[in-house]
């Protein structure tokens with residue numbers, strides 16, 4: 001039973017004094033975890049991590065979904081170590097930039113040109129900028145049911161935490177519901193006169209697209225001269241190494257990748273139609289678009305990590321992808337079976353797509369009590385992010401922890417003791433106006 005967080009608690013105080021939010025990513029913040037939890041991690045290997053108090057956990061977050069193969073996965077760390085000896089950033093591009101670009105173009109159905117960067121937000125923000133420049137229109141339609149597209153104002157201004165974003169920027173982003181063609185058509189009709197530059201959406205996030213849905217979105221975009229952007233920062237490489245666009249057979253105009261591209265190392269990509277992408281280039285006579293230019297965009301060791309990740313994902317008939325989908329399903333089925341057997345249906349369930357399931361909880365007190373109990377049994381969990389390193393021992397330990405934690409939940413709900421058994425505050429939504 002894990003219950004010693006002495007050093008973590010010291011570091012928790014220090015971090016919140018020094019860093020707004022106590023972490024450099026909101027979803028790693030204290031308000032996203034129970035009080036009885038590790039604050040600071042020292043190292044990870046495979047699907048396990050160790051905190052500053054020496055506690056060992058199974059990690060079901062995997063670097064906010066970015067680590068698909070496993071922490072410190074040797075084939076990746078080896079190519080990085082090797083590349084470090086060659087230096088990582090020069091006065092002109094490394095030859096690896098074009099080499100990897102060519103591989104991405106072969107890999108992703110919609111990719112005719114590629115621009116690399118370091119994070120997903122840069123890629124999605126440059127996609128909407130490019131769409132505006134290409135169409136000469138300004139309105140962005142973003143999918144409302146999907147949680148996150150960018151740290152930049154065009155998206156954050158359309159959330160509950162929009163402080164600091166100008167009214168003008170807020171007024172340019174509108175939203176529509178996923179899997180609801182009528183809603184999309186109504187939204188387009190409403191804003192058409194203002195000039196819609198693009199639709200940005202994940203091809204799939206928490207639910208599968210309905211039969212034909214994505215194709216109809218594609219057709220509407222073509223008919224209305226709206227640029228279709230697929231944000232594949234999470235789905236790309238996880239749903240399928242050729243992207244969810246390949247899996248669902250629909251080709252966007254632009255798409256963005258990040259997260260799993262290099263097994264947690266910092267690289268992202270904007271890809272798309274040549275005719276649109278080349279506006280960011282040097283070989284046209286139109287007005288120039290300042291498209292993704294960062295000091296670190298072509299860092300060689302991260303490009304090498306991307307190449308190696310891609311090689312592994314393409315290997316052995318997509319063994320990694322198949323594995324990740326299968327264990328996600330196993331975990332989901334096991335959880336829901338235990339929930340049924342304990343009479344907890346309606347209080348909790350595991351939902352979503354097998355390669356990326358998520359938890360439903362009736363409220364955040366129940367959610368937090370569950371997370372608190374899982375931590376006691378050595379499992380650190382927000383959703384389920386399956387990786388190639390979650391093997392039988394991690395899966396069986398997790399299912400055992402489900403059984404024990406859900407029994408506590410069942411007792412707490414039956415005896416109306418959820419608030420009493422939860423130590424500290426419940427987890428809060430990231431997108432809220434006030435603390």
Ligand SMILES: Cc1ncc(COP(=O)(O)O)c(C=O)c1O
Pocket residue numbers: 064118119120121122124148149150151202231232233234258259
């Ligand atoms: C779908 C999606 N798009 C874009 C981003 C932004 O990526 P990054 O955090 O690398 O900027 C995220 C991050 O969580 C995401 O989930």
